[in-house]
Amino acid sequence: MTKQTETTEAPLGTKRHVGRTGPRVDPTEALSQLIRFARESVPMSRPELHRHLDGQISVASIHTLEHERQPRDGELDILLPALLALVGPERWIELGGQDFLPVPKPRAKRTPKSAAAA
Secondary structure, three states: OOOOOEOOOOEOOOOOOEEOOEEOOOOOOHHHHHHHHHHHHOOOOHHHHHHHOOOOOOHHHHHHHHOOOOOOOOHHHHHHHHHHHHHOHHHHHHOOHHHOOOOOOOOOOOOOOOOOOO
């Protein structure tokens, strides 16, 4: 039996592809969209993200977070900063990440005080 690489409708992994569990469904909640689109914009698979997080969040947990599961205690504290670091501040803002994790603002440069003022 050979692995089928595309259907008559569209290639694997696209919305129009109908796989074993049905067509791919995009998340509807903002947090789920942020997690999926940030991961896919890198691009990074769920197992690769799991390894990037040093195994702190399982592949299954990442998957269910992308499908509207409410996050458990501490999951977002680990996942969101890692995704921000991967995609960068500009892409993070574009994906709406500032609603969940604000992008740190650059610190203002200090001006040296003159010796006469001291």
